Amino acid sequence: MAEPTGRSSTGHSGTGHSGGGHSGGSGHSGGYQGRSEGGARPPRPAGGPGGPGGRKFFRRKKVCKFCVEKIDGVNYKDVRLLQQFVAESGKITPRRLTGVCTRHQRRVSAAIKQARNIALLPFSNR
Amino acid sequence: MERIYEVMFIVRPDMPEEELDKLLVALESQVTGAGGVVKAKEKMGKRRLAYSLGRFQDGFYVLLTIEGGGPLVHEIERRLRVTEPVLKFITVRMDEEHKRLDKMKKLRDAKKRTVVASPVTAEAVPAPVAAEAAPSEPAPATT
Numbered sequence: 001m002a003e004p005t006g007r008s009s010t011g012h013s014g015t016g017h018s019g020g021g022h023s024g025g026s027g028h029s030g031g032y033q034g035r036s037e038g039g040a041r042p043p044r045p046a047g048g049p050g051g052p053g054g055r056k057f058f059r060r061k062k063v064c065k066f067c068v069e070k071i072d073g074v075n076y077k078d079v080r081l082l083q084q085f086v087a088e089s090g091k092i093t094p095r096r097l098t099g100v101c102t103r104h105q106r107r108v109s110a111a112i113k114q115a116r117n118i119a120l121l122p123f124s125n126r
Numbered sequence: 127m128e129r130i131y132e133v134m135f136i137v138r139p140d141m142p143e144e145e146l147d148k149l150l151v152a153l154e155s156q157v158t159g160a161g162g163v164v165k166a167k168e169k170m171g172k173r174r175l176a177y178s179l180g181r182f183q184d185g186f187y188v189l190l191t192i193e194g195g196g197p198l199v200h201e202i203e204r205r206l207r208v209t210e211p212v213l214k215f216i217t218v219r220m221d222e223e224h225k226r227l228d229k230m231k232k233l234r235d236a237k238k239r240t241v242v243a244s245p246v247t248a249e250a251v252p253a254p255v256a257a258e259a260a261p262s263e264p265a266p267a268t269t
Contacts, residue, residue, distance in 0.1 A: 122176040
């Protein structure tokens with residue numbers, strides 16, 4: 001919670017627009033919800049061709065990096081790649097934030113766990 | 127067809143190079159003695175560990191690709207466990223993954239052909255594709 005990065009700050013403006021409609025029912029998730037929602041608003045390639053802000057319930061469609069770039073194998077040795085899918089805290093980033101499809105998320109998370117085991121990725125960064 | 131495993135392990139960073147080589151030779155002879163094949167061994171070099179292991183912040187990573195059965199892996203792991211300078215190891219089975227990747231690649235190539243060429247010629251093409259893919263596959267694996 002102690003890392004309100006650029007992501008979440010941009011997210012706040014997004015929440016002002018449309019967050020009310022979407023997060024209404026999901027208040028039970030607690031404090032984490034606020035942050036994750038901030039991440040959900042702007043798509044992962046931050047600063048890229050972002051969506052035009054005008055429309056109210058507009059959300060840019062997120063695409064699976066692996067499907068787009070046609071990366072079939074997700075290997076535990078590829079730390080650079082896997083690092084994109086762990087949060088700064090070392091947690092695996094949920095699909096709803098990264099836009100990775102189910103199939104690839106499964107492989108990514110398996111690979112991350114293997115990498116953790118051999119000390120290529122951290123279990124947690126305090 | 128025997129299975130292919132990747133054994134990655136970390137040895138302590140202050141281990142002298144020649145001792146590491148000795149360890150590798152010993153492991154290799156173990157593998158070949160048990161009827162396996164060492165397909166590749168790679169010293170990936172010193173790397174910062176993501177978390178400290180005991181009192182070590184760095185580790186020397188080694189990757190061993192072997193072909194063999196389950197008992198062989200069992201023996202190698204036992205060996206690594208009793209080898210004191212080895213801090214951590216992981217064994218990952220790769221053959222199924224390779225198979226899956228090959229299949230995906232073939233599928234993708236076939237799809238590409240059908241887009242480029244007309245459907246009639248595409249019928250004939252996949253066979254040569256498979257033929258040229260097969261010899262090219264083992265070549266990188268053996269090196």
